[in-house]
Amino acid sequence: MPDLAIETHGLTKRFRSQLAVDGIDLAVPHGSVFGFLGPNGSGKTTTIRMLLGLVAANAGDARVLGADMPRHVDVVLPRVGALVEGPAFSPYLSGEANLRRFDAADRHAPRGTRNARVAEALDRVGLSHAARKKVHAYSLGMKQRLGIANALLMRRELLVLDEPTNGLDPQGTREVRALIRSFADDGTTVFVSSHLLAEVEQVCTHVGVMSAGRLVAQGTLDEFRDEGEARVLVRTPDAALAREVLARVLEARAGADHPVSRPSAADAAGDDDPDGSVTARLGATPPEVVVAALVEAGVRVRGFETVHADLEQRFVELTGEGFDVVQ
Amino acid sequence: MPGETVEASAGSVATRDARTGGGTAWLLGSELLTLFRRRRTWAMLGALALIPILIAVAIIIAGPAPTGRGPAFLSEITNNGLFVGVTAILVAIPLFLPLTIGVVAGDTIAGEASHGTLRYLLIAPAGRIRLLLVKYAGAAAFCVAGTLTVVVVGTLVGWLLFPIGPVTLLSGATVSVGDALVRLLAIAAFVTVSLLGMSAIGLFLSTLTTVPVGAMAATAILAVVSQILDALPQLEWLHPWLFTHYWLGFADLLREPMVWDNFIDNAVLQAGYLVVFGALAIGRFLTKDVLS
Structure with missing residues (x-):
C-alpha cells in the first residue's frame, strides 16, 4: 500500500442539480508538495472542504493521514493546518486574539505554550508588528498572512493551503513560496491549490489538475511535463507547403490537430519572401523524420525547434478552459 | 497495514482527551472573552442599564406615580428605592430583554458563518457538538449578565436616589433590606431561567442560516408572538406550553413565605424547550455542509 497523506476514491459532491466534484481519485504522497490546479469553479475548494470534513460527500471516500474522513475528524484535524477559501477572522478582535481563539478551539493545543506559539x-x-491591531484594520495581504499563521500554530503533518498567495504582493508571494519550501524540508506534506501556474511550477513536486469537477491528471511534476505534448515549430517562407507536409507526416497520429501558421512580423511588413512559422503537435513521430520530410518536399527550413509544453500549455490542453470560469 | 496502526494510535489520543476534557473550559473561556470583548455586547448591556435609570430619573422629575397607574410597583418607588430594580425588570421582560437575547442567541452560529470563522473553528477542530454547547453556554451567560444588569443597576440607582428600608411584601409581611436583596437575586435567577428556552430556540435558528440578522429577528419575533398567544383567552389550552408563559410569574417570590411552584414549573418548561431545540440544533448542525 502506497504511503499517502491524502487518498480519495470516487469522491463526489452534488449541489442540487450541479455536480461540483465528480468521482475524483486523489493520491497525495507523504512529504510531497502537491499542486492542486484548476480554473475557478472547477471543484478545488469543494474538494478541500470535503477533505477537512466541512462538507459531506455524496459518494466515495476520503482518507487523510491514514484515517477516514469525516469519521475521524477529531483525530485527523489537529495534525492538519489549513487555509480554506481565504482567511476569515472576527474583525473586532486583534490578530493575536483571533489566533488564540482558534488555538483554544483545538483540544490538543496545550494552553501553557499558547501565547508563545501564537x-x-x-x-x-x-506580522509581529500588527499583532495587537484589530483585524478590520488589516489589509488583504495581512489577513492572508494571518491565515497562514493560523495554519502554523501547531506542528502539522499536513498543510492544506487554498490559494495561499491571493492578495499578496510579489514580495509576499516570494515569502510564501519560501515558507512552503521550508515546510517541505521539515517533512510536512503540503497540499496547495492555486490557479497561478508559475507558483506551482516553482515549488511543487506533484501536480493534480481539476476541470469541471473531474481530476483530469495527476502525477509528479516531471511526469506531468513529459506527458505534455511536444510541438514542432518550423520557421520557413513556405508556410503553406510546410503545413501540408506536417499534416501528411503527422497524420498517422490520432488526434493531431491541424498545424497552425503564424505570420511573422516580416509578413505583416509586406516582405516579398517572408518568414512564417508553422507549429504542430509532434506526437510519437521522431523530429528528424519531420525535418527529412520537409526538406524532401522542398520547404526552405530556416528554423526548426521542438518545444516541450510548459505547465501552462499543458494546463490549457487538459482543461481547455484557460482561466475562464467553467459554467 | 500502516493505516490500521494510525487509526489505533489515533483512537488512544481520543480517549486520553475525553479523560482530561480540560480543553472545553478553555474554549468556553475564549468564547466568553470574545462575547464580552465585543462593543455590541456592552452596548446592549448599557441599553438595559438605562431602563432603571430612566425610570428613576422620570420619577424624580415628574414626581411619584399615582397608585395603580403604570407598571406594577412603580408607585412604591418613592417609598422604597429597592423597587426600582423590580419595576425595571418588569418593564424589560416583554421586549428589551428578549431583543438582546435574540441578538446574542441568533448570532451564535450564523455570526461565525457570516464572518467565515465557523470553518476555521471547525477545522481547529472545535467539534460540532462541543461548539454548539459552548455557544449555548455563552448565550446563557449573556442571559445572566443582562438580567443582573437590570436588577443590580436598578437597586444601586434606587439606593442612590430614594429612601431604602424594610420592604412590605405582597402578602403583607415586612422583611429586612437584606432579605429583600436576596429576593431580588431570586427574581434575577427566575428571569434568567425564563430566557434559557428562548436562547435554545435562537441557537437552533442560528444553525439554519448564514445571515445572523435573520436568526436574530426570527428569535425576537417568536418571543413577541408567544406573548401575544399567551394573552388570547381562546388559546388557554396552549398557554402552559408557551415559553413566555411564566415570564412575569415571579410575584410569588415576593410573598412570605416564598412560593417556588412557579419557579419550578418554569424551569421544567424551559428545560423542555432546551432539550427539544438543543436536539434540533445538534441534528441540524451535525449534518450541515459548511460552505460559508
Missing part, C-alpha cells in the same frame, strides 16, 4: 506563528509570517 507569537512564533505571527513572527514566521512577519
Whole structure:
C-alpha cells in the first residue's frame, strides 16, 4: 500500500442539480508538495472542504493521514493546518486574539505554550508588528498572512493551503513560496491549490489538475511535463507547403490537430519572401523524420525547434478552459 | 497495514482527551472573552442599564406615580428605592430583554458563518457538538449578565436616589433590606431561567442560516408572538406550553413565605424547550455542509 497523506476514491459532491466534484481519485504522497490546479469553479475548494470534513460527500471516500474522513475528524484535524477559501477572522478582535481563539478551539493545543506559539506563528509570517491591531484594520495581504499563521500554530503533518498567495504582493508571494519550501524540508506534506501556474511550477513536486469537477491528471511534476505534448515549430517562407507536409507526416497520429501558421512580423511588413512559422503537435513521430520530410518536399527550413509544453500549455490542453470560469 | 496502526494510535489520543476534557473550559473561556470583548455586547448591556435609570430619573422629575397607574410597583418607588430594580425588570421582560437575547442567541452560529470563522473553528477542530454547547453556554451567560444588569443597576440607582428600608411584601409581611436583596437575586435567577428556552430556540435558528440578522429577528419575533398567544383567552389550552408563559410569574417570590411552584414549573418548561431545540440544533448542525 502506497504511503499517502491524502487518498480519495470516487469522491463526489452534488449541489442540487450541479455536480461540483465528480468521482475524483486523489493520491497525495507523504512529504510531497502537491499542486492542486484548476480554473475557478472547477471543484478545488469543494474538494478541500470535503477533505477537512466541512462538507459531506455524496459518494466515495476520503482518507487523510491514514484515517477516514469525516469519521475521524477529531483525530485527523489537529495534525492538519489549513487555509480554506481565504482567511476569515472576527474583525473586532486583534490578530493575536483571533489566533488564540482558534488555538483554544483545538483540544490538543496545550494552553501553557499558547501565547508563545501564537507569537512564533505571527513572527514566521512577519506580522509581529500588527499583532495587537484589530483585524478590520488589516489589509488583504495581512489577513492572508494571518491565515497562514493560523495554519502554523501547531506542528502539522499536513498543510492544506487554498490559494495561499491571493492578495499578496510579489514580495509576499516570494515569502510564501519560501515558507512552503521550508515546510517541505521539515517533512510536512503540503497540499496547495492555486490557479497561478508559475507558483506551482516553482515549488511543487506533484501536480493534480481539476476541470469541471473531474481530476483530469495527476502525477509528479516531471511526469506531468513529459506527458505534455511536444510541438514542432518550423520557421520557413513556405508556410503553406510546410503545413501540408506536417499534416501528411503527422497524420498517422490520432488526434493531431491541424498545424497552425503564424505570420511573422516580416509578413505583416509586406516582405516579398517572408518568414512564417508553422507549429504542430509532434506526437510519437521522431523530429528528424519531420525535418527529412520537409526538406524532401522542398520547404526552405530556416528554423526548426521542438518545444516541450510548459505547465501552462499543458494546463490549457487538459482543461481547455484557460482561466475562464467553467459554467 | 500502516493505516490500521494510525487509526489505533489515533483512537488512544481520543480517549486520553475525553479523560482530561480540560480543553472545553478553555474554549468556553475564549468564547466568553470574545462575547464580552465585543462593543455590541456592552452596548446592549448599557441599553438595559438605562431602563432603571430612566425610570428613576422620570420619577424624580415628574414626581411619584399615582397608585395603580403604570407598571406594577412603580408607585412604591418613592417609598422604597429597592423597587426600582423590580419595576425595571418588569418593564424589560416583554421586549428589551428578549431583543438582546435574540441578538446574542441568533448570532451564535450564523455570526461565525457570516464572518467565515465557523470553518476555521471547525477545522481547529472545535467539534460540532462541543461548539454548539459552548455557544449555548455563552448565550446563557449573556442571559445572566443582562438580567443582573437590570436588577443590580436598578437597586444601586434606587439606593442612590430614594429612601431604602424594610420592604412590605405582597402578602403583607415586612422583611429586612437584606432579605429583600436576596429576593431580588431570586427574581434575577427566575428571569434568567425564563430566557434559557428562548436562547435554545435562537441557537437552533442560528444553525439554519448564514445571515445572523435573520436568526436574530426570527428569535425576537417568536418571543413577541408567544406573548401575544399567551394573552388570547381562546388559546388557554396552549398557554402552559408557551415559553413566555411564566415570564412575569415571579410575584410569588415576593410573598412570605416564598412560593417556588412557579419557579419550578418554569424551569421544567424551559428545560423542555432546551432539550427539544438543543436536539434540533445538534441534528441540524451535525449534518450541515459548511460552505460559508
